[in-house]
Amino acid sequence: MAFVPSLRSRALSAALMATGRRKRLASAEAVRATVALGVRRPASHLPPRSLGRVADLSRTFVGAWPVYDAQPRGAEPAARVLYVHGGTYVDELERPHWSMVRTLVTRARARCVVPAYILAPRGTADRTVPVAADLLSGLIAAGGAGGTVLIGDSAGAGLALAAAQRLRDRTGAGPSRIVLISPWLDLTVSHPDQAEIERADPLLARSGLAEAGRLYAGNLTADDPRVSPLRGSFAGLAPITVFTGTRDVLTTDSRELLRRATADGVEVDYHEEPGLPHGYPLLPVPEGRAARNRIVEIVRSAAG
Structure with missing residues (x-):
């Protein structure tokens, strides 16, 4: 029997379409307007207060980057996670990202x-990827x-993968597992199936994706592996888990990752x-809950 999305997921997709959420990425001009607004009124990246009730939170700075550290309250952590948030490289951490962090801290x-991380256009791939690799x-x-x-979602998944590739090339080290959620891996946005x-x-x-990618690329070309890690080598990377949906224009990136990573022996x-x-x-x-359950299993398995 063919898979049918849950009623709740279908209703949510319909609501997103009806409310015009895609307008923020509808054109290059819309993306530039979002960036300009962010300069005038920077969005907060602070974690919600509710997270502080279940986790021990601290913040340090790595260069100009605020870096948050959330640990299980009253218990030794069983594993470590570097979580890199999405937002097409121009948006800050938002509540769904912090909700995922809460799940990882409390359940895993x-x-x-x-x-x-510093957002585009101030933060560009040539500056951002090395700092992420250092972290x-x-x-x-x-x-x-x-x-x-x-773990990374959307643009954060692209940054996460680029950081893993850089660290592999630099020292041969790497994480025990990589989890990519709806990854944006090819900023050329040129796959023929995407239309x-x-x-x-x-x-x-x-x-809009192409313009956000241009801002993040800076002086690099969009097909540079630091910008589009799909164009880099997968050889020697840790096992990768990928989540994508067929109503996502970026699902082509996930399909190409599957093909290229498998060919490289990953x-x-x-x-x-x-x-x-x-x-x-x-x-x-419900499908999101099932995916989160799988991610929790992966992190727990890393605990040994």
């Missing part, structure tokens, strides 16, 4: 390190119980859900 007993290296070197899991998928996508539009745990939108593992729908 993980220490979560969460960078509020990953430091978390791995911190040792303690369990292993280190690298058809875009018609049903309630959140993303190619023209184990890929691949989840493509029919009818689901971009970022569904972060959404309050």
Whole structure:
């Protein structure tokens, strides 16, 4: 029997489409307006107060980056997670990201390190990827119980993968597992299947994605592996888990990752859900809950 998305997920996708959420990415001009607004009125990246009731929170700075550290309250962490948030490189951490951090801290007993990286156009790939690789290296070197899991969603998944590739090339080190949620891995936004998928996508539009990618690329070309890690090598990376949905214009990136990573000898745990939108593992729908359960299992398994 064909998979049918849950009633709640279908209702949410319809609501997103009806409310015009995609307008923020509808054009290059819309993205530039979002960036300009962020300069005039910077959005907060602070964690919600509710997270402080279940986790021990601290904040340090790595260069200009605020980096949050959330640990299980009253217990030693069983594993370490570097969580890199999405937002097309132009948006700050939002409540769904912090909700995922809460899940990882409370259910997987993980220490979560969460960078509020500098957004584009100030933060560009040539500056951002090395800092993310340093954070990953430091978390791995911190040792303690369990292993280190690298998790990213959307643009954050692209940054996470680029950081893992850089660290591999620099030292040969890497996390024990990589989890990519609706990853944006090819900022050229040039796959021929994307035009058809875009018609049903309630959140993303190619023209806005291309402009956000241009801002993040800075002086690099969009096909540089630091910008588009899909164009880099996967050889020697940790096993990768991928979550994507067929109503996501970026699902082509996930399909290409599956093909290229497998060809490079990397184990890929691949989840493509029919009818689901971009970022569904972060959404309050049954399929999102199932994806989060799987992510918790992965982090717990890293605890050894």
